[in-house]
Amino acid sequence: MIPVSEPLLGRKEAEYVAECIRTGWISSAGRFVDEFERAWADYCGMKHGVAVSSGTAALQVAVGCLDLEPGDEVIMPTFTIISCAMAVVEMGGVPVLVDSDERTWCMDVGQVEDKITPRTRAIMVVHMYGHPVDMDPMLDLADKHGLAIIEDAAQVHGAEYTGRKCGGLGEISTFSFYSNKIITTGEGGMLLTNDDIHAEKARCLRNLCFIQERRFFHKRLGYNFRLTNMQAAVGLAQVQRVEELVARKRSIGAAYTERLCDIKVLQLPVEEPWAKNVYWMYGLVLDESTGLDAVAFAERLAERGVMTRPFFLGMHEQPVFHDMGLFKGEVYPIAERLARQGLYLPSGLPLTEEQIDTVCQAVRDSLAAWRVARPGR
Ligand SMILES: *Cc1c(COP(=O)(O)O)cnc(C)c1O
Numbered sequence: 001m002i003p004v005s006e007p008l009l010g011r012k013e014a015e016y017v018a019e020c021i022r023t024g025w026i027s028s029a030g031r032f033v034d035e036f037e038r039a040w041a042d043y044c045g046m047k048h049g050v051a052v053s054s055g056t057a058a059l060q061v062a063v064g065c066l067d068l069e070p071g072d073e074v075i076m077p078t079f080t081i082i083s084c085a086m087a088v089v090e091m092g093g094v095p096v097l098v099d100s101d102e103r104t105w106c107m108d109v110g111q112v113e114d115k116i117t118p119r120t121r122a123i124m125v126v127h128m129y130g131h132p133v134d135m136d137p138m139l140d141l142a143d144k145h146g147l148a149i150i151e152d153a154a155q156v157h158g159a160e161y162t163g164r165k166c167g168g169l170g171e172i173s174t175f176s177f178y179s180n181k182i183i184t185t186g187e188g189g190m191l192l193t194n195d196d197i198h199a200e201k202a203r204c205l206r207n208l209c210f211i212q213e214r215r216f217f218h219k220r221l222g223y224n225f226r227l228t229n230m231q232a233a234v235g236l237a238q239v240q241r242v243e244e245l246v247a248r249k250r251s252i253g254a255a256y257t258e259r260l261c262d263i264k265v266l267q268l269p270v271e272e273p274w275a276k277n278v279y280w281m282y283g284l285v286l287d288e289s290t291g292l293d294a295v296a297f298a299e300r301l302a303e304r305g306v307m308t309r310p311f312f313l314g315m316h317e318q319p320v321f322h323d324m325g326l327f328k329g330e331v332y333p334i335a336e337r338l339a340r341q342g343l344y345l346p347s348g349l350p351l352t353e354e355q356i357d358t359v360c361q362a363v364r365d366s367l368a369a370w371r372v373a374r375p376g377r
Pocket of ligand 1: 053054055056057080081083084126152153154155176177178187188189
């Protein structure tokens with residue numbers, strides 16, 4: 001089976017981790033946490049980096065920095081991971097959803113302004129599968145209405161919007177370094193911001209809201225979301241080779257597009273003129289006219305040795321939120337179609353040309369076999 005995703009880890013990663021073990025700096029104290037934060041913040045062009053234990057934790061801390069009042073609203077795409085909506089709900093806020101853009105699969109920025117109410121506090125933009133959100137309209141709206149922008153950049157390490165790095169555009173940005181992300185620490189995350197107050201609050205929330213002045217004295221409740229020095233050691237080595245990792249993703253993306261672009265029933269990832277796509281995962285959306293959905297397509301690809309993953313299921317289709325009285329009866333046709341018809345192909349960094357050929361042949365064979373089995377299609 002060709003796996004969906006594998007990290008690319010090398011000598012430097014091993015050397016840095018060995019240093020942690022040799023010196024005994026294995027908890028969240030130690031040089032690598034600071035250096036990793038500094039290196040990643042610099043790369044994205046942000047002033048502060050606050051390393052945390054996951055991308056989900058980074059989102060919780062980011063929303064925590066906004067000090068929402070109960071009932072405050074945060075606009076976000078329905079088509080995303082649950083971490084986004086969960087972070088808002090856990091902080092007493094209300095997620096307000098928009099549909100997806102048909103081409104980029106990111107949020108439809110044209111739907112955001114209509115969703116702004118007197119309770120709106122922030123827009124959580126989520127860059128999707130390696131492609132940036134169209135940020136300028138979002139930044140303009142944030143300015144006009146006094147809203148914060150949280151950028152979930154977990155899928156776009158190294159991607160750019162009009163030449164500016166994703167994760168360097170919002171008031172707060174968040175990254176995940178889970179093992180399938182472009183930069184990994186195994187498990188891990190980071191929050192970036194230019195705002196000194198947000199950075200201080202984020203450091204406080206990450207570490208049980210201990211304060212400098214007095215040990216074991218707390219003015220607020222926090223979390224243990226600390227990243228270990230060992231994880232940061234891997235992260236620092238990864239950041240030092242980020243250009244290589246991003247270039248690899250882009251070449252995998254280009255190789256797939258070259259081989260699949262003539263297949264009429266497949267919608268492939270795009271790269272808008274203002275975007276640098278890093279093809280975190282190479283997605284496909286299967287035309288409904290085929291009569292084949294993503295689940296059936298995935299089964300056929302698996303039979304041919306190709307692992308895939310389905311696209312997200314929108315937040316408005318989640319029972320857990322319906323039980324809270326959220327999103328009932330809401331309909332987002334693009335996100336619903338993406339959830340039914342979308343999947344992503346093996347996109348791991350170590351993927352070889354031969355494996356890409358095998359995957360593309362499996363895609364063609366699956367579609368051809370289906371057409372034979374269903375004449376007239
Ligand atoms: C992976 C991911 C997360 C969550 O990160 P974890 O480290 O797995 O908690 C959040 N948002 C997006 C868009 C992601 O892709």
